[in-house]
Amino acid sequence: MYAEEEKFAQIQNDLRQKISLEDSFSADALKTVAGVDLAYWQEGDTERAVCCIVVTDAASGEVIEKKQCDGMIDVPYIPGYLAFRELPLVLKTVGLLENEPDLFIFDGNGYLHPRHMGIATHAALVMGRPAMGIAKTYFRVDKKTDYTEPAEDAGSYTDIIIDGEVYGRALRTHKGVKPVFVSAGSGISLDTACDISLRLTSKESHIPIPTRLADLETHTARAALRGGAEE
């Protein structure tokens, strides 16, 4: 039903050689962090989505800028190829930003991916900016490697190792709450990605504040958009 997988895989296999798992910035140079998220809806027989990016202060989580962009979605969701579905709209939204964030946080995986090319990594390489991924549910990369449950305390984690390589981490951001799955995108290390995940997590959300805010924005934006332009 969809014949693009091979082309998509080829594109990612070319791009993956540019991945860097080292920090391209120093901790004190991290001033702003952007959360990225999308919400979808159906309009007649076409699928539409709105992308919201919320730029926050890296230390306080205070909002610095919000931008959004909506448009048609023409690629279906295929596990392993999320980037091709969401990136076009994401890149348009990034183009609207007046600030250049020091780091982008994506909803989904980065290096924790069959080709190490989850949306966070793919986006980082296309944008030429550091990005990391944080997924709310586990993506079983090789169909057999499960993750080991981290201890119940906040901050505990377990490495997700496949064929001897660390792909990402199951990170408990809140005590007793199910873990999130952190992985590098590019231009950032897994350690730093986990540090930032914990620093930007608050009492209200087990995911980083910029991501949480982008998620909320996306829902209110959709409510306005799908009630407004048609009928």
Place this chain on the structure above:
DNA sequence: GCGACAG
């Protein structure tokens, strides 16, 4: 044919 499956 049946289950798996980031968002």
Place this chain on the structure above:
DNA sequence: ATCTTGTCGC
């Protein structure tokens, strides 16, 4: 992701 009621718990 999205569609959805009630329900359990702090």
